[in-house]
Amino acid sequence: MTDQKPVRLAKLQPRRVLVLALVSAALALAITLWLSNAGPPVASECPVQAGAAATIDAAALGALAALNGTGQGRGYSTMAFQDAVGAPLTVASFEGKKLLINFWASWCVPCREEMPALDALAEKYNSDAFMVLPVNLDIGEGGLAKAQKFLDEGNWPNLPLYADPSFKAFERLKTEAVAIGLPATLLVDEKGCELAVLQGPAAWDSPDGHKVIEALLGV
Numbered sequence: 001m002t003d004q005k006p007v008r009l010a011k012l013q014p015r016r017v018l019v020l021a022l023v024s025a026a027l028a029l030a031i032t033l034w035l036s037n038a039g040p041p042v043a044s045e046c047p048v049q050a051g052a053a054a055t056i057d058a059a060a061l062g063a064l065a066a067l068n069g070t071g072q073g074r075g076y077s078t079m080a081f082q083d084a085v086g087a088p089l090t091v092a093s094f095e096g097k098k099l100l101i102n103f104w105a106s107w108c109v110p111c112r113e114e115m116p117a118l119d120a121l122a123e124k125y126n127s128d129a130f131m132v133l134p135v136n137l138d139i140g141e142g143g144l145a146k147a148q149k150f151l152d153e154g155n156w157p158n159l160p161l162y163a164d165p166s167f168k169a170f171e172r173l174k175t176e177a178v179a180i181g182l183p184a185t186l187l188v189d190e191k192g193c194e195l196a197v198l199q200g201p202a203a204w205d206s207p208d209g210h211k212v213i214e215a216l217l218g219v
Contacts, residue, residue: 044073044074046074046194048071049193050071051071052195053070054071055218056187056195057069057196059211059214062206063209064198064209066200067185068198071194074193075193076091077092077095079169079172079192080169081163082162083161084161091188092192094131094192095190097128097130097190098129098187098188098189098190101185101187102183103184103185104135104183105137105147105182106138107138110201115156115159116154116205117203117205118132118156118204119132121213124210125213126158130217134162136161137163137167138163139167140165147163148161180199187212189219196212
């Protein structure tokens with residue numbers, strides 16, 4: 001009868017075990033990322049409008065050079081805020097008009113400096129086809145009163161008070177990497193679909209600002 005010596009299994013050194021574990025973890029992470037990126041795309045609220053975005057982008061020169069045409073499919077029809085008496089509204093409440101949605105706060109110095117130009121722009125272009133829609137983001141107790149006092153003192157009749165004391169609208173913009181600070185401006189079409197984005201203030205009541213609005217109205 002032949003003696004069979006037991007096979008001795010090689011012992012893995014602790015360092016080798018650690019290396020194998022790290023390699024396995026890295027491989028698992030790579031597979032996870034590949035699967036997530038290769039999965040079906042998330043449905044967009046709006047169609048891609050590259051042509052319209054390019055038209056606006058081409059008009060954004062000089063004082064409006066920081067404006068970026070987008071048109072990537074982001075939509076804001078459900079974005080909620082309220083009017084001066086607290087009645088709920090959404091961007092869809094203004095369906096049929098192209099909008100310049102400007103997010104501002106009374107404590108934001110560049111926002112305050114931009115207000116006269118926005119008021120003049122609204123006076124020139126507000127119509128059945130277009131509207132400057134300012135959305136105040138003063139939060140906390142007395143936020144709405146501060147915003148209304150600021151508007152009253154500025155005597156800007158074309159800039160009514162709309163507000164989002166919850167700050168949720170702007171949090172959405174931050175989450176989607178659309179804006180990081182105030183002021184921030186969106187240009188949207190009649191369905192609330194984003195066509196262009198501006199981070200920071202601009203001289204809207206200028207020949208450059210007028211060209212952008214006329215480009216928006218023409219697309």
